[in-house]
Amino acid sequence: MNRTIISVKNLVKNYGDFQAVKGISFDVQEGEIFGLLGPNGAGKSTTLEIIETLREKTSGEVIVDAFNLDKQPNEIKKIIGVQLQSSGYYPGLNLVELMQLFAGLYNKNIDPMTLLDSVNLRDKAKNKYKELSGGQKQRFSIATTLINTPKIIFLDEPTTGLDPQARRNLWDLIIEIRNRGTTVIITTHYMDEAEVLCDRVAIIDSGKIISLASPDQLIDDLLASGFERTKQVKLANLEDVFINLTGKHLREE
Numbered sequence: 001m002n003r004t005i006i007s008v009k010n011l012v013k014n015y016g017d018f019q020a021v022k023g024i025s026f027d028v029q030e031g032e033i034f035g036l037l038g039p040n041g042a043g044k045s046t047t048l049e050i051i052e053t054l055r056e057k058t059s060g061e062v063i064v065d066a067f068n069l070d071k072q073p074n075e076i077k078k079i080i081g082v083q084l085q086s087s088g089y090y091p092g093l094n095l096v097e098l099m100q101l102f103a104g105l106y107n108k109n110i111d112p113m114t115l116l117d118s119v120n121l122r123d124k125a126k127n128k129y130k131e132l133s134g135g136q137k138q139r140f141s142i143a144t145t146l147i148n149t150p151k152i153i154f155l156d157e158p159t160t161g162l163d164p165q166a167r168r169n170l171w172d173l174i175i176e177i178r179n180r181g182t183t184v185i186i187t188t189h190y191m192d193e194a195e196v197l198c199d200r201v202a203i204i205d206s207g208k209i210i211s212l213a214s215p216d217q218l219i220d221d222l223l224a225s226g227f228e229r230t231k232q233v234k235l236a237n238l239e240d241v242f243i244n245l246t247g248k249h250l251r252e253e
């Protein structure tokens, strides 16, 4: 595949006596969607925040696009896009004004409408953030990650709380962003999401990577080990029924 754009080696994070990340190593290839999967408290957000330069590591080495996290964190900041916490969205400003505000923070000249267009929010340009639906809020926050035309974007559980259509719509958006050449790192609890979206996934449990491969490979490995589902699986599930009844396309949210 492509070249390695992120390299993490023996990463450790201690919070006091508690070791949240226990010496993990992985590489992310340029242009892939890489998933970090794991139960609550596994250490996904901690790992992401360290790579994003937002949290100090205890030890280990992180290289992002040939920049060393210890020596060149500011160079890393310039080439990554990070979703901001929604509490940072000033309630009185509309989406265009918010975009301009964030662009100012990055010292970038952007066309807010082009960015809003790219996440299908042109119609909501004059609305305030609080007036958006859950799916629209997520799309807006993904647009803010794109302001500095980053090489890599980080998405921490971007579809949590969304309905099936909004989730699928967001998947399409994430794939589109990847297809334009941006590397995507995503954390998720949803295995169906990881299976559809991710080129490769690392499964993290209690601060350790316990498996890393493409979703297909992980499933094939499990089947090769003799695993069989106890219940015969039908060729459709309840979500298919729901989507079929309520429409595949993005509704007016």
Ligand SMILES: Nc1ncnc2c1ncn2[C@@H]1O[C@H](COP(=O)(O)OP(=O)(O)OP(=O)(O)O)[C@@H](O)[C@H]1O
Pocket: 015, 018, 020, 038, 039, 040, 041, 042, 043, 044, 045, 046, 047
């Ligand atoms: N600032 C902190 N101080 C102390 N412990 C922390 C801190 N942040 C996280 N932890 C602990 O580190 C562990 C890993 O947390 P982290 O948020 O990285 O997990 P996660 O995999 O992202 O979980 P979730 O899926 O619930 O978001 C947890 O046990 C958590 O309680």
